[in-house]
Structure formats: C-alpha cells, structure tokens
Amino acid sequence: MRFSITYMNISxxxxxxxxxDVGGHLECAEIIRENSSNKNDIREIALEGVNIKNKKIIIDLGCGFGFFTQALCNRVDPGAVVTGIDCFGEYSDVYFNLxxxxxxKGKFNNSGVDALQAFERNCVDLILSSYSLxxxxRILPQLARILDTSGTCVFITHSGSHLKELYYLVLKALYKNGYKQLKTLPYDELVNNFSGDNGYRQLSEHFRSIEKKDFINELIxxxxxxxxxxxxxxxxKSFLVPDFLIxxxxxxxxxxxxxxNHIIKTGEIRITKDDTIFICTNPIKK
Ligand SMILES: C[S@@+](CC[C@H](N)C(=O)[O-])C[C@H]1O[C@@H](n2cnc3c(N)ncnc32)[C@H](O)[C@@H]1O
Incomplete structure (x- = not known):
C-alpha cells in the first residue's frame, strides 16, 4: 500500500x-501535577488491564520529554524497543536519558508523524499518545495500518470542557480591550480536532473495540x-490568544x-482539567 507524504500544515x-521549549514544557507538567485536585496518575489508569509484558515494539507518538513512556518503567519486556516520535529534536536527549x-531500549525520531510511514503494516504492538493526537x-488510518491485529493503542486526551474557565477569562479580557468580534480562540481548533467528546466517533472508524475512561480533574x-x-x-498562551495578538x-x-484580578477577588481559581482515555484494539485495515 502506498501513502502520500503528509507535512504539518501551518496552523x-x-x-x-x-x-x-523543553524546559517550559517540563515546568508546566510540574505545575499541573502540583495543582491538580485528582492526585491519581492518569497513566496508571490508562494502562490498567493492558498487557504490557507481551508488547515488544512500542511507539510513543508526540512523546515530548516522555511523560507516557515513563509509565512503562519496570513494566516492559527487557527486549522491547520504545520509539518516541516528536516534531522537535530538542526532546531527544531527555527522551534517551529516560x-x-x-x-x-529507546529510539527517538524527530520527523514528526511522517515517521509513521516507515513502519511496516502490523508491525507495532503498542501505540501510546498523551495530549498529542x-x-x-489525520494519522489515525496510519495507526490502524501499523498496529498489529492483536496490538493496542492507548490515547490520553482532553475533554471538550478542558480549561473552559481560563478560556472565558481570556475571551472576556480581550472583549473588554476592544476585541469584541472574537468568538473563538486557537484552542477551539485543537478541541475540535480531537477530544474526549468527539474522539470515540473518530476512533470508531479505525478500531472495532474502544474503551473510554473519564478522568475528572481540576487545577486549583x-x-x-x-x-x-x-x-x-x-x-x-499560544492556544488562548489569537495569533495576531500573541x-x-x-x-x-x-x-x-x-x-x-479574578484570583484576588475570588481567592482561588478552579479550572476544569478533565481528560479522557481511549483504549483501542482490533484495528480496521483500509
Ligand atoms: C501537549 S504535548 C504532550 C507531550 C507528551 N506526550 C506529554 O504527555 O507530556 C504535545 C506534543 O506533541 C508534539 N507534536 C505536535 N505536533 C506534532 C507532530 N506533527 N508530530 C509529532 N509530534 C508533534 C509536540 O512537540 C509536543 O511534544
């Protein structure tokens, strides 16, 4: 089967x-961890019931510094190969060290999702992707192609209402400062692309079995x-402030x-940070 080359589009x-910014990304992960109301580890919940031991070829797609890969520590077969794929080579050292x-054995590929084209049909046992899909x-058909018929994909993504309080505070500030015509922010594009609300429908075109788990959380x-x-x-900021104002x-x-002003007036701010986990098996080969 032939696949056309897919480059990242501009947006x-x-x-x-x-x-x-690797440092900024790590810092942000720490802020989320410290300020979350739900102290459970979402990766543990995501991997519960997934037989990791028999997975030899593993991909972490949009791996960043390896947040999801880290959950495989002391779990995978010693012969397993875990490939982190990201569009920024800046993560390579931190990923290898992890x-x-x-x-x-870790590998790192900085070609972005185009790296998937080099994988043979049915050759991957486990595909992880947290907060990246x-x-x-658009690469879901590729994932169904490369996943072994007995393989598993585990996706962690945001719910549709994720960050809604912050979103509306930013929109209100922009409105008050003259940008009254703004009805949406860049973040809408991501949520519309793939979220806990619309993910099941999209995944069901590529996988016969999908399990959905909700992870309720707030940042306080x-x-x-x-x-x-x-x-x-x-x-x-780049998700919440339109490009022309960034x-x-x-x-x-x-x-x-x-x-x-809001946090001073109210004493604290609570921001919805609900996430969704999808565990997909039985890929549909097209
Ligand atoms: C929100 S971060 C999540 C990173 C990591 N999975 C985690 O849970 O911390 C999104 C990641 O997707 C990566 N990414 C964005 N577009 C990409 C693309 N086209 N190909 C590969 N990675 C991409 C970003 O560089 C970033 O590391």
Missing part, C-alpha cells in the same frame, strides 16, 4: 510551537499561587491583569 505547526533510566488526528490555584497560575497561562505586549499584560 498545526504554529500550535505545536509552544512545545519547542529510556536509559527505565532500562529499556489533537495535533494530528490559590491567590498565593498567582505566579504559578500566570506561568501556566504563559505556557498555554506579540502584542500591552494586550498580554491586560489579559494577565484580568487573571490576577
């Missing part, structure tokens, strides 16, 4: 750009944690003022 690559620490749901920032909250916002220092300042 896909613009939205992904926030993740080029695999070394976990004691399995919304950048490239007290007024004392305002600086952390701002740091979190700055990391998410370098407008004055507007960003106004948005941040709105966020600070």
């Amino acid at each position: 896909e690559s613009k939205l992904a750009e926030a993740f080029r 695999c070394k620490k976990c004691g399995f 919304y950048f490239f749901p 920032f007290s007024a004392q944690a305002t600086e952390k909250f701002l740091q979190y916002f700055r990391h998410k 370098n407008d220092y004055k507007i960003i300042q106004k948005v941040e003022e709105e966020l600070i």
Whole structure:
C-alpha cells in the first residue's frame, strides 16, 4: 500500500510551537501535577488491564520529554524497543536519558508523524499518545495500518470542557480591550480536532473495540499561587490568544491583569482539567 507524504500544515505547526521549549514544557507538567485536585496518575489508569509484558515494539507518538513512556518503567519486556516520535529534536536527549533510566531500549525520531510511514503494516504492538493526537488526528488510518491485529493503542486526551474557565477569562479580557468580534480562540481548533467528546466517533472508524475512561480533574490555584497560575497561562498562551495578538505586549499584560484580578477577588481559581482515555484494539485495515 502506498501513502502520500503528509507535512504539518501551518496552523498545526504554529500550535505545536509552544512545545519547542523543553524546559517550559517540563515546568508546566510540574505545575499541573502540583495543582491538580485528582492526585491519581492518569497513566496508571490508562494502562490498567493492558498487557504490557507481551508488547515488544512500542511507539510513543508526540512523546515530548516522555511523560507516557515513563509509565512503562519496570513494566516492559527487557527486549522491547520504545520509539518516541516528536516534531522537535530538542526532546531527544531527555527522551534517551529516560529510556536509559527505565532500562529499556529507546529510539527517538524527530520527523514528526511522517515517521509513521516507515513502519511496516502490523508491525507495532503498542501505540501510546498523551495530549498529542489533537495535533494530528489525520494519522489515525496510519495507526490502524501499523498496529498489529492483536496490538493496542492507548490515547490520553482532553475533554471538550478542558480549561473552559481560563478560556472565558481570556475571551472576556480581550472583549473588554476592544476585541469584541472574537468568538473563538486557537484552542477551539485543537478541541475540535480531537477530544474526549468527539474522539470515540473518530476512533470508531479505525478500531472495532474502544474503551473510554473519564478522568475528572481540576487545577486549583490559590491567590498565593498567582505566579504559578500566570506561568501556566504563559505556557498555554499560544492556544488562548489569537495569533495576531500573541506579540502584542500591552494586550498580554491586560489579559494577565484580568487573571490576577479574578484570583484576588475570588481567592482561588478552579479550572476544569478533565481528560479522557481511549483504549483501542482490533484495528480496521483500509
Ligand atoms: C501537549 S504535548 C504532550 C507531550 C507528551 N506526550 C506529554 O504527555 O507530556 C504535545 C506534543 O506533541 C508534539 N507534536 C505536535 N505536533 C506534532 C507532530 N506533527 N508530530 C509529532 N509530534 C508533534 C509536540 O512537540 C509536543 O511534544
């Protein structure tokens, strides 16, 4: 079977750009961990019941620094090969170090999702992807092609209402500062691409069996944690502020003022951070 080459489209690559900053990404993960109301490890819940021991060829798609790969530590067969795929080579060192620490053979490919084309039909036993599929749901047919008939895909993604309070605070600040015509923000594109709300329908075109698990969570920032909250916002800024305003220092300042005023007035802010896990088997080969 032949596949056409798929390059990242412009909006896909613009939205992904926030993740080029490895340090910022790690910092943001720490903020999420510290400020989550749900202290369970979503990766543990995602992998519950998945027989990891018999998986030899494993991919972590949109791996970043290896958040999902890390959950395989002390779980995989010593002969397993885990390939992290990302569009930023900046993650390579941190990814290799993680695999070394976990004691399995790691590979890293920075060609982005185009790297999937090099995988043979039915050759992968386990595909993991956390908080990444919304950048490239177009590759679902590729995943169904390369996944072994007895293989498993585990996807972690955001729910449709993820970050809604932050989203509306930003929209309100932009409205107050003259951008009354704005009805949507860049983040809508990601949620529309793939989320806990529309994911099942999309996946059912490519997998015969899908299990869905909801992970209910909130990010809670007290007024004392305002600086952390701002740091979190700055990391998410390119999803929440339209492209044409992203370098407008004055507007960003106004948005941040709105966020600070809100947290001071209410004493804390609670932001919906519900996620969804999809476990897919029985790939449909097209
Ligand atoms: C929200 S981060 C998630 C990273 C990691 N899976 C985690 O859970 O922390 C999204 C990741 O997808 C990567 N990404 C975005 N577009 C991509 C593409 N076209 N191909 C491969 N990776 C991509 C980004 O570089 C980033 O590392």
